[in-house]
Amino acid sequence: GDQxxxxxxxxxxxxxxxxALRCNFSIATTTVxxxxxxPRGSLMNLFYLVPGTKENGRLKSTFxxxxxxxxxxxxxxxxxxxxxxxxxxxxxxxxxxxxxxxTKLTVSS
Amino acid sequence: NAGVIQTPxxxxxxxxxxxxxxxxxxxxxxxxxxxxxxxxxxxxxLTYFRNQAPIDDSGMPKERFSAQMPNQSHSTLKxxxxxxxxxxxxxxxxxxxxxxxxxxGHGTKLSVL
Numbered sequence: 342g343d344q345x346x347x348x349x350x351x352x353x354x355x356x357x358x359x360x361a362l363r364c365n366f367s368i369a370t371t372t373v374x375x376x377x378x379x380p381r382g383s384l385m386n387l388f389y390l391v392p393g394t395k396e397n398g399r400l401k402s403t404f405x406x407x408x409x410x411x412x413x414x415x416x417x418x419x420x421x422x423x424x425x426x427x428x429x430x431x432x433x434x435x436x437x438x439x440x441x442x443x444t445k446l447t448v449s450s
Numbered sequence: 451n452a453g454v455i456q457t458p459x460x461x462x463x464x465x466x467x468x469x470x471x472x473x474x475x476x477x478x479x480x481x482x483x484x485x486x487x488x489x490x491x492x493x494x495x496l497t498y499f500r501n502q503a504p505i506d507d508s509g510m511p512k513e514r515f516s517a518q519m520p521n522q523s524h525s526t527l528k529x530x531x532x533x534x535x536x537x538x539x540x541x542x543x544x545x546x547x548x549x550x551x552x553x554x555g556h557g558t559k560l561s562v563l
Binding site for chain 1: 493498500508548550556
């Protein structure tokens with residue numbers, strides 16, 4: 342639903358370029374997780390965030406709890422970055438995650 | 451670490467039949483979750499267990515769906531009298547205590563004909 346809104350819904354990038362994905366939250370949330378679902382359907386956990394920023398290789402993610410959003414930055418996009426990126430927010434600090442609808446990323450050479 | 455293991459990978463049932471889906475969480479993880487993914491509804495929470503006890507089943511359809519966790523190494527999701535609208539990918543996930551990073555299995559794709 343609208344509790345976790347992701348944008349854009351789809352994105353095409355050339356190899357080597359940078360971009361950012363965004364999640365806006367209309368629920369109270371204390372943590373955010375980002376996942377990548379590859380074309381075979383496997384969901385891989387990219388980040389678990391409390392308010393603040395984390396970096397892992399070419400990926401960097403920020404969770405701003407005061408303004409209720411999170412971003413995922415992809416630097417130097419590679420073909421293997423293609424897939425659908427999901428953000429998920431805990432519902433009021435519970436273990437139950439509410440997922441966004443995903444951003445489908447296609448990286449081409 | 452084998453990750454979360456789900457079996458079977460694919461299941462085809464006829465309308466009205468029963469389907470049982472299996473999940474083995476990561477060893478040492480005490481929280482186990484079930485989610486369902488469809489094109490229309492996206493990823494939806496179904497239920498979760500901590501230390502084998504049911505904690506939240508607010509996402510479970512009230513009829514025909516049930517989940518158990520008889521021991522710390524496996525959980526099952528049972529759907530009785532399956533209907534075509536139950537067709538989905540059912541995903542199991544686990545985490546250390548429930549409030550940390552979530553790790554998903556590959557899912558079971560259920561097709562109800």
